[in-house]
Amino acid sequence: MIKSELIQRVARRNGHLYQRDVETIVSTILDEITSALARGDRVELRGFGAFSVKKRDARTGRNPRTGAQVSVQEKSVPFFKTGKEMRERLNENYEG
Numbered sequence: 001m002i003k004s005e006l007i008q009r010v011a012r013r014n015g016h017l018y019q020r021d022v023e024t025i026v027s028t029i030l031d032e033i034t035s036a037l038a039r040g041d042r043v044e045l046r047g048f049g050a051f052s053v054k055k056r057d058a059r060t061g062r063n064p065r066t067g068a069q070v071s072v073q074e075k076s077v078p079f080f081k082t083g084k085e086m087r088e089r090l091n092e093n094y095e096g
Contacts, residue, residue: 003030037078047085054079 001009003026011022036043037053044050058074082090 045083047083049080049082049086052079052081053077 007019007023007026010026011017011019014022033043033051037051040053042050042052053076056075056077059072061070061072062068063070
């Protein structure tokens with residue numbers, strides 16, 4: 001699902017809201033999550049999951065085309081961990 005599909009589904013389920021308002025709401029939520037992660041904060045949505053930022057240390061990598069060694073700088077990467085409720089819903093049809 002892409003952002004525009006999410007907006008359409010939310011708008012359909014909430015007929016009392018204009019689609020442009022739903023678009024503003026969805027964009028605001030995503031922007032706030034992004035801003036919080038950029039500040040180094042953790043965002044937890046109970047039952048859904050938690051967004052956080054992990055640091056990847058600098059390392060020596062390889063160019064896949066030439067095989068030459070390449071220096072890869074330290075960087076921050078987003079990380080998402082699913083919540084218990086989401087894991088249970090995703091696995092409710094599986095026996096295990």
